[in-house]
Amino acid sequence: MSKFPHYFSIWDKASHYGLKWTAWAVLFFLMLPILVIIPLSFNVEPYFTFTDGMLRLDPDAYSLRWYKEIFSDDKWVLAIQNSFFIGIFAALLATVIGTVAAVGLSRPEMPFKRLITALLLSPMIVPLIIIAAGMFFFYTRFNLVGSYLGLIIAHATLGTPFVIITVTAALTGFDRSLYNAALSAGAAPLKAFWDIVVPLIRPGVISGGLFAFVTSFDEVVLVLFLAGPGQRTIPKQMFSGLREQINPTILAVATLLIVVSVAFLMTLEFLRRRAERIRSGQ
């Protein structure tokens, strides 16, 4: 009983455990629908339920059937390629625009700072369906509907606010005298920016870029409006797959997406820790 302070009454202890178990219950509630997908994706039968064999942990009840199916189906392969292609280029575009914007907005002499920030962040707030409809009508004028370029620009628009937020956060911890020190050491402004500012805000830039990638990767509304049959992405394929052929292929894709997301989260956490290390100087 040494775990609790001596002044704890029975009620204090009860509420301690009550809080603890409630927290676990909430976590369980959030995670269960996601976790349950993973074993089901290895189901040998084309069902969305646990078979008797699966519950008995019979190895024959499990298979990689649905994973093979993904990679042998041209539609899925194209969707995966498209998702990565569009996601990567949209993320790159968003990273460049967002970083430059954040650097400009962090300068004290920048006029209309709040207004510009609000405008740049608006894609996060405005309902997606409205952005999608607006873009659809706008893009038809430039023949961008049904093109890769159109989707890349559209997804970059959605990703830019994330980059602005993460880079702005990285810049608030940035000591401006470092930049001045580089100038007085003889570096021209662009060189000083590249040598000193960029390496120090890099974790913010990369995590913003990853957010932008993930945003594009699981975005479906804009794709529904703007993509032609050639640009179908993973979420779009899942969306139509749900209606056309109900089988655990979707669960296999979902499992892969979970793995990708976890990988991204771990990368972000790694970057965050490294940034902290650099700042504290270890």
Place this chain on the structure above:
Amino acid sequence: MSSKSDSSFLQFKNVKKSYDQKTLVVKDFNLDVKKGEFVTLLGPSGSGKTTVLMMLAGFESITSGDITIQGESIKRTAPYRRNIGMVFQSYALFPHLTVSENLGYPLSVRKLDKSDIKAKVGNYLKLIELEAFGDRYPGQLSGGQRQRVALARALIYEPRLVLMDEPLGALDKKLREQMQFEISHLHHRLGFTVIYVTHDQTEALTMSSRIAVFNNGVVQQCAPPDDLYERPSNAFVAGFIGENNFISGNVSAHKKKTVSVAVPGGRKIVAQNADVGSGEKNCIISIRPEKIFIQPTAHAYDNEITAKFVARYYVGDFIRYNFRLADRTEITVKVLNDLAAPEFSEDEDAKLVWLTKDCFAFRKERQ
């Protein structure tokens, strides 16, 4: 160029600075600095001293007036082309580069050979006695070590001028004194020209060849440390530099260089005239605590007043006495800690004496 610009290396001519186009932060700043001089800009915070430094470094624009180095205006030169070294209060070491890379950065920007850079970085690491620390990151160094690296980085490319913006402000007292010594030592050894900004007067007095005392954007006095301390030119300088006693009195007679002043609790006091105009009736007299002697004393004296004893504090190397004049003005006296330091009982009368050459009469500031 004229003969004047030959003698002065760095010149400020009527420099003014305003951030809002209404109030001047720096009002008409003039200063000539010779090559190799160590000039300190000293003043309370908000007095405009850092602004002067920032204009010189090029991080702030000059509202009006001009700054010249070797006769040439630097107004239209970008900060990175001014060839001025700068040591920042926060050190501003690049945290993602090692100590060696930090020192090498100004050289690599100047596109020196890799081998030259390596040799020079080695020399400077030796100079600051951090040879074993070249591969460490700034975060792994102590405050004093970081300060030395920052100093070496500002010197390594042999700039024509080195600026220091309160470089020792973040260090503790002992380290600060040690670094003062090291900076002066490097200055004597390498002979660079320094403009140093601080609000710490001890630092200014021990390191500088000349000190410019700032207040409200105006230079109150610019003189070598001993002049500043021994012969302050106005009441602000007298009060800002070191400890001082101020006694207000009425001018009774003007002589060539001295004035006679009637003060509470004394007869007439004769003081050196600093800036009292011939028509002025009121003035303030300043006298340093260590220049006052308590009777009986073997020291010669010209002036004598009577004051009531208030308190005696044992400080260690000296003993501090507080006295009170008839008008409740507090007078502090410092006496060396030896057998001559007398004891008093409360409210006992004491006779305080000093020389005319040690006390100054100033114009009364209109508050």
